[in-house]
Amino acid sequence: MNIENLISDRAASLKPSGIRRFFDIASEMDNVISLGVGEPDFKTPYAVRRAAMDTLQRGKTAYSANAGLMQLRKSISAYMDRSFSLEYDPQSEVIVTVGGSEGIDLCVRAFINPGDEVLIPEPSFVAYAPMVTLACGVPVPLETLAEDEFRLTPERLEAAITPKTKLLVLPYPNNPTGAVMRREHLEAIADVLKKHDIVVLSDEIYAELTYNGRHISIAEIDGMKERTVIVNGFSKSFAMTGWRLGFLCGPAAAMRQMLKIHQYALMCAPTTAQYAAIEALDNCEENIAQMRDEYNLRRRFIVDAFNRLGLDTFEPEGAFYVFPCIKSTGLSSEEFCEQLLYSKRVAVVPGNAFGQSGEGFVRVSYSYSVNHLTEAVRRIGEFLAERK
Amino acid sequence: MDQILQILNGNARMDTEKMAVMLGISAEEVQAKIDAYEKEGVIRGYKPLLDYDKIDTQLVEAIIEVRVSPQRDFGFEEIARTISEYNEVSSVYLMSGGYDLHIRVVGKTFKEVALFVAQRLAVLDGVLSTATHFVLSRYKDWGVIMGEQGIDERRIISI
Numbered sequence: 001m002n003i004e005n006l007i008s009d010r011a012a013s014l015k016p017s018g019i020r021r022f023f024d025i026a027s028e029m030d031n032v033i034s035l036g037v038g039e040p041d042f043k044t045p046y047a048v049r050r051a052a053m054d055t056l057q058r059g060k061t062a063y064s065a066n067a068g069l070m071q072l073r074k075s076i077s078a079y080m081d082r083s084f085s086l087e088y089d090p091q092s093e094v095i096v097t098v099g100g101s102e103g104i105d106l107c108v109r110a111f112i113n114p115g116d117e118v119l120i121p122e123p124s125f126v127a128y129a130p131m132v133t134l135a136c137g138v139p140v141p142l143e144t145l146a147e148d149e150f151r152l153t154p155e156r157l158e159a160a161i162t163p164k165t166k167l168l169v170l171p172y173p174n175n176p177t178g179a180v181m182r183r184e185h186l187e188a189i190a191d192v193l194k195k196h197d198i199v200v201l202s203d204e205i206y207a208e209l210t211y212n213g214r215h216i217s218i219a220e221i222d223g224m225k226e227r228t229v230i231v232n233g234f235s236k237s238f239a240m241t242g243w244r245l246g247f248l249c250g251p252a253a254a255m256r257q258m259l260k261i262h263q264y265a266l267m268c269a270p271t272t273a274q275y276a277a278i279e280a281l282d283n284c285e286e287n288i289a290q291m292r293d294e295y296n297l298r299r300r301f302i303v304d305a306f307n308r309l310g311l312d313t314f315e316p317e318g319a320f321y322v323f324p325c326i327k328s329t330g331l332s333s334e335e336f337c338e339q340l341l342y343s344k345r346v347a348v349v350p351g352n353a354f355g356q357s358g359e360g361f362v363r364v365s366y367s368y369s370v371n372h373l374t375e376a377v378r379r380i381g382e383f384l385a386e387r388k
Numbered sequence: 389m390d391q392i393l394q395i396l397n398g399n400a401r402m403d404t405e406k407m408a409v410m411l412g413i414s415a416e417e418v419q420a421k422i423d424a425y426e427k428e429g430v431i432r433g434y435k436p437l438l439d440y441d442k443i444d445t446q447l448v449e450a451i452i453e454v455r456v457s458p459q460r461d462f463g464f465e466e467i468a469r470t471i472s473e474y475n476e477v478s479s480v481y482l483m484s485g486g487y488d489l490h491i492r493v494v495g496k497t498f499k500e501v502a503l504f505v506a507q508r509l510a511v512l513d514g515v516l517s518t519a520t521h522f523v524l525s526r527y528k529d530w531g532v533i534m535g536e537q538g539i540d541e542r543r544i545i546s547i
Contacts, residue, residue: 017547019545019547022545023543023544023545026544026545027543027544027545032544034544034545036544036545036546037542037543037544037545037546038546038547039542039546041540041542125547126547175547176547293391293394297391297395297410297411298410300409300410300411300412301406301409301410304409305409347544347545349545349547353547354547370399370402370406370410371399374406
């Protein structure tokens with residue numbers, strides 16, 4: 001028997017993540033200075049780690065309710081209210097998930113029938129389209145452009161809507177571009193959506209990392225809460241990537257369905273992480289603010305540095321990435337990244353890994369110390385100078 | 389605290405050009421503010437943050453709890469100022485609680501520090517008692533964890 005012949009067509013059709021090969025090369029090299037990570041360089045605040053240890057010490061290791069510990073759901077509900085003035089009932093409108101990723105998966109699986117179309121603005125996080133494919137849906141990429149500061153425009157959205165359109169993924173603040181949608185941009189999108197029966201999957205995992213004014217959720221726009229499912233989590237805002245903890249907020253009728261899938265697939269999110277998350281939400285707002293301030297300093301530094309190097313870089317207002325345009329070098333994204341890696345041992349991620357519209361760009365993470373960033377910028381400067 | 393002071397607190401060697409970019413103001417403005425802080429004595433100096441355990445020189449540090457009798461009209465001020473004059477003394481704090489002055493003394497040997505306490509400190513007018521505690525190891529100093537430097541355990545690339 002050849003086990004490969006038995007693999008499902010859908011699993012087999014998934015392409016390995018675009019940066020897999022590049023990652024393999026980079027991770028075998030010595031002395032690589034990376035700007036490639038998608039996670040905070042801060043450790044989880046100690047109070048949060050301590051809270052987890054305390055519950056382990058007390059032997060609190062059983063399953064929680066499927067939707068998550070009620071205390072955590074209440075804390076999430078309170079957080080959504082104080083941060084975004086959005087009211088969600090902890091009993092019926094909040095689910096604690098295994099990372100934001102599971103939340104995305106649940107939402108897609110709960111809404112998609114075979115052939116339903118899911119609109120996905122690109123460049124964006126690499127997992128949306130494969131999840132849609134696995135749910136027998138059809139991912140429809142919506143190109144976003146540097147001249148629009150990588151925002152989704154109502155025209156682009158309107159043009160892509162068909163009778164089959166079921167779901168719009170709204171990935172802002174955006175990985176990899178750092179773009180955000182301000183209130184006026186969201187209102188324009190909402191005006192289009194309200195004419196159709198389309199659900200919004202708003203991925204707000206970087207909501208806390210917004211630099212010019214607070215994050216606005218599309219659910220805050222009039223008439224949108226009833227058609228929006230929000231994905232959020234603890235990975236980026238609280239520097240808790242390895243804990244794998246996220247959450248979903250949305251209309252009860254949809255949450256009931258997602259909860260069934262979650263219950264059968266995962267049972268519940270890890271309890272230790274859930275206890276830690278209560279501490280994070282209830283007592284660590286100060287830590288978030290400190291981390292955000294620090295990212296903001298680095299953000300201004302790195303945007304300035306790349307523009308000085310002659311790589312056009314628009315000023316991102318969210319997340320911890322910048323997305324410099326490398327078209328002036330005449331190289332493709334992958335060529336640029338490979339040559340930079342080989343000649344200067346600096347790792348950045350090719351923009352086309354996040355969708356075809358990312359071609360001509362690279363993703364640079366500033367989730368590093370200023371000294372680290374300075375050295376990386378120096379090496380990139382050398383690389384560019386040697387090419388002239 | 390002003391953001392300039394916050395940045396310098398994290399890295400006093402950060403150059404003004406870089407700070408200017410990070411704060412979205414001009415380098416001249418940053419320099420002017422730093423100059424003002426220095427002039428006003430808000431910034432009293434700049435020092436490297438040393439991990440003494442990694443330096444070959446012999447160095448002994450002790451924390452000394454001193455109880456003193458406050459003086460009429462001067463309170464603790466005069467005795468604290470007097471103690472501050474000694475080069476061996478690196479810090480002097482007035483404390484609440486079980487004793488009055490918290491003093492940090494640095495010397496080359498245990499004996500040297502002990503003698504300093506016995507011969508210079510304990511004999512001062514107004515000093516009622518001293519309790520000397522030698523520092524054996526430093527785990528965290530000035531907000532920085534000492535010892536092995538942490539390594540970045542993150543994968544080189546993640547998305």
